[in-house]
Structures are given as C-alpha cells and as structure tokens.
Amino acid sequence: MTAADAILSYAVWLAFAVxxxxxxxxxxxxxRGPTLPDRVVALDMLTGIVIGFIALIAIRTGFTLxxxxxxxxxxxxxxxxxxFARFVLSRGTGxxxxxxxxxxxxxxxxxxxxxxxxxxxxxGTGPAVRRKARK
Amino acid sequence: MMETxxxxxxxxVILAGAGFALVAAIGLNRLPDVYTRMxxxxxxxxxxxxxxxLAVGLHAGDLPTFARALAGFxxxxxxxxVSAHLLAMAAHxxxxxxxxxxxxxxxxGRE
Numbered sequence: 277m278t279a280a281d282a283i284l285s286y287a288v289w290l291a292f293a294v295x296x297x298x299x300x301x302x303x304x305x306x307x308r309g310p311t312l313p314d315r316v317v318a319l320d321m322l323t324g325i326v327i328g329f330i331a332l333i334a335i336r337t338g339f340t341l342x343x344x345x346x347x348x349x350x351x352x353x354x355x356x357x358x359x360f361a362r363f364v365l366s367r368g369t370g371x372x373x374x375x376x377x378x379x380x381x382x383x384x385x386x387x388x389x390x391x392x393x394x395x396x397x398x399x400g401t402g403p404a405v406r407r408k409a410r411k
Numbered sequence: 412m413m414e415t416x417x418x419x420x421x422x423x424v425i426l427a428g429a430g431f432a433l434v435a436a437i438g439l440n441r442l443p444d445v446y447t448r449m450x451x452x453x454x455x456x457x458x459x460x461x462x463x464x465l466a467v468g469l470h471a472g473d474l475p476t477f478a479r480a481l482a483g484f485x486x487x488x489x490x491x492x493v494s495a496h497l498l499a500m501a502a503h504x505x506x507x508x509x510x511x512x513x514x515x516x517x518x519x520g521r522e
Binding site for chain 2: 304340
C-alpha cells in the first residue's frame with residue numbers, strides 16, 4: 277500500500293462518516309419538518325447527499341461509470357423537486373400553515389375549535405346571509 | 412511523487428465536499444423557516460455533492476472522466492437555483508409564513 281492509497285483510503289472513510297452524519301441530520305428534518313415545503317427541501321438535500329455517497333463509492337471501487345448514475349440521480353431529484361413545487365402550489369397549505377412553535381400551535385388550536393360551529397352557522401347560503409354579504 | 416500529490420489534492424477535495432454537506436445538514440436543522448433552510452440546502456448542499464463529483468474526476472486522472480464530472484457539477488449548479496426558486500415561489504404564494512425573526516418580506520402583496 278503506497279502513501280497515495282493510504283491518504284485516499286483514510287479520506288474516503290472520514291468522508292463516509294461525515295456524510296452519514298449529514299444524512300441522519302437531514303432525515304431528522306424530513307421526519308420533524310413542520311411544513312410540507314420543509315420536507316421537500318430536506319428530500320432535495322437527501323438526493324444531494326446520496327450523490328456524494330455514489331461519488332465516494334466510485335472513488336473506492338474505481339468504476340467511473342458511477343458518475344453517470346450520479347448525474348441521472350441528480351436529474352431525477354431535480355424533476356421530483358419541481359413536481360413537489362407544483363404540488364405545494366396546487367394543494368395550498370392544507371388547512372392552515374402550522375405554527376413555528378408547537379406550543380403556540382397547541383394554544384392556537386383551542387379557540388379554532390370553539391369558533392368552528394359559529395363559522396358553520398354564518399357559512400350558509402340562505403337569502404339572509406347573501407343579503408348580509410352584499411352589504 | 413506526482414501520484415501522492417494528486418491523491419493529497421483529491422483527499423482534500425473529498426473532505427471539503429463532505430464538510431459542505433455536513434454544514435448544509437446542520438443549517439437545515441438550525442435555521443428558523445423554509446425560506447432560510449433553502450439557503451443551506453441549495454447552496455452548501457450543491458457545492459458538497461459537486462466537489463465530491465470533481466474528486467471522482469481528479470482521482471480517475473483521464474480527461475473524458477474529468478469532463479463528465481465537470482458536466483455533472485455544472486448540471487447541479489444550474490438546476491439547484493431553479494428548483495429552490497420554484498419551491499420558494501410556491502410556498503410563498505400559498506402563504507407559508509416567514510419566521511418571526513425576519514425583518515422584511517419584499518414579495519408581500521406582489522403576486
């Protein structure tokens with residue numbers, strides 16, 4: 277084993293460890309991420325990290341064909357993110373964007389529950405309501 | 412000697428790429444809202460995977476492979492801002508709120 281091989285081997289192993297940590301942190305954001313766009317951003321990041329993994333495997337095994345696989349994975353990830361962006365646009369916030377703070381969301385949930393029946397009462401389409409709305 | 416030098420540079424590029432990916436992942440967890448998290452994911456994340464691809468090209472040591480790795484890097488650099496912009500546009504148009512720490516929203520009422 278020459279010095280060049282040793283340097284590369286150590287660097288690749290260290291990079292594997294660092295990338296694994298980055299992967300786990302990003303998965304944590306996918307699991308936790310309070311909103312849908314958060315999760316989409318984290319998934320986009322996950323494809324980037326997997327491309328890094330593929331590049332490291334290419335260095336370890338010496339098969340340069342892995343570069344093409346990495347490029348096509350990047351293309352698929354880009355298309356997936358574009359499709360998710362269209363989905364976010366068409367779906368809306370899905371019943372109110374969640375608050376940043378879970379405690380604030382819990383506090384906000386209570387009055388919403390009480391307001392619901394009232395909203396149903398005024399939300400009718402009877403003639404009185406329509407007259408009121410025109411004013 | 413030359414071989415050792417190339418291996419050293421490749422190792423440096425590999426470690427830099429992995430470090431950028433880690434910084435992006437930390438930013439993804441530490442920043443307060445979607446729009447700021449996008450900065451970490453689309454800038455540091457793209458540079459991280461791009462540097463690792465360049466390392467493959469350097470390690471192979473022949474021109475066609477290096478050109479392919481460079482093409483992949485440019486492809487990522489081209490597509491990352493497009494997808495981040497589309498996603499931020501969609502999220503803002505739909506009405507996901509900015510963090511309470513943000514000082515201004517220039518897109519407010521513009522769309």
